[in-house]
Amino acid sequence: MLSGVGLVLISGVAACGGKEQKTADPEAPAGPPEGSLEWAIQGPWRAADRPRDIYRHPLETLRFFGLQPSMHVVEFWPGSGWYTEILAPYLAKGDGEYYGAGFATGPGTDPAQAALVANFERRFGSDRRLYGDVKFSAFGSGTGPAAPAGTADMALFMRNIHAWMAAGIAEKAFADAYAALKPGGVLGVEQHRLAPDEDQDPAASNGYVQEAFVKQLAAEAGFIFVAASEINANPEDTKDHPFGVETLPPRLLTAAQGEAPDPAFDSAKYRAIGESDRMTLKFRKPE
Numbered sequence: 001m002l003s004g005v006g007l008v009l010i011s012g013v014a015a016c017g018g019k020e021q022k023t024a025d026p027e028a029p030a031g032p033p034e035g036s037l038e039w040a041i042q043g044p045w046r047a048a049d050r051p052r053d054i055y056r057h058p059l060e061t062l063r064f065f066g067l068q069p070s071m072h073v074v075e076f077w078p079g080s081g082w083y084t085e086i087l088a089p090y091l092a093k094g095d096g097e098y099y100g101a102g103f104a105t106g107p108g109t110d111p112a113q114a115a116l117v118a119n120f121e122r123r124f125g126s127d128r129r130l131y132g133d134v135k136f137s138a139f140g141s142g143t144g145p146a147a148p149a150g151t152a153d154m155a156l157f158m159r160n161i162h163a164w165m166a167a168g169i170a171e172k173a174f175a176d177a178y179a180a181l182k183p184g185g186v187l188g189v190e191q192h193r194l195a196p197d198e199d200q201d202p203a204a205s206n207g208y209v210q211e212a213f214v215k216q217l218a219a220e221a222g223f224i225f226v227a228a229s230e231i232n233a234n235p236e237d238t239k240d241h242p243f244g245v246e247t248l249p250p251r252l253l254t255a256a257q258g259e260a261p262d263p264a265f266d267s268a269k270y271r272a273i274g275e276s277d278r279m280t281l282k283f284r285k286p287e
Contacts, residue, residue: 035093040086055275060231065188069094071153077160092132099147104140147180157189162204174221187283192276207245211279223283237277
């Protein structure tokens with residue numbers, strides 16, 4: 001005889017058929033779909049570089065430029081590959097193509113630049129499953145096309161214009177990007193921004209460039225200005241740092257370039273500012 005409410009379930013056995021009821025394990029939260037831009041940005045291969053996303057805003061920046069997975073993209077002076085590790089996997093999954101136009105190497109090359117290029121090509125040329133068939137080219141005073149003429153959907157200048165001004169090749173950079181792009185192709189620019197009331201140093205020795213000057217360089221090369229964004233603005237950047245923009249993260253210089261670091265220099269103020277105030281501009285090659 002059963003007491004109580006008249007029916008007791010024992011050891012998880014259900015009344016209907018006497019079979020044990022099992023609760024399904026909760027599913028782990030799904031990550032971004034493979035092949036999406038969010039997936040490329042959150043990829044584990046970016047673990048060392050992801051902390052800078054709060055300053056560089058790669059998702060918002062690349063969306064502003066209009067990046068699509070099937071595009072052919074050429075990045076001028078990609079450095080160690082901070083953006084390459086986003087762009088290459090994303091484009092590889094979408095049947096796009098990535099060109100990295102690095103430093104020109106050869107006799108008389110700066111050893112540090114040569115090492116950077118070698119490491120870049122080794123890293124992004126050794127894992128085709130992740131990065132796809134990355135194409136390597138070069139950009140410098142005597143280089144030829146950064147990518148085959150009229151084939152690129154997008155060219156990117158990510159914080160390098162000041163260096164090209166110092167080297168006397170800024171005009172060539174814009175001309176080479178124009179030549180590489182298809183009609184209607186996009187030039188995306190991110191650059192440390194000088195205050196509009198400050199005099200522009202022709203060599204941009206402190207790393208900052210006037211937005212109006214960048215627009216002038218682009219117009220002289222034939223580009224049409226499309227839009228500007230404040231995605232990478234930083235109003236805390238006073239732009240009067242002792243060692244130029246490199247006083248700020250990520251470099252945090254404590255002495256002039258080429259000099260030994262100064263252990264007595266206090267970088268706390270510059271860490272608090274964060275990375276530089278930067279313009280983010282979009283241009284288009286006429287149809």
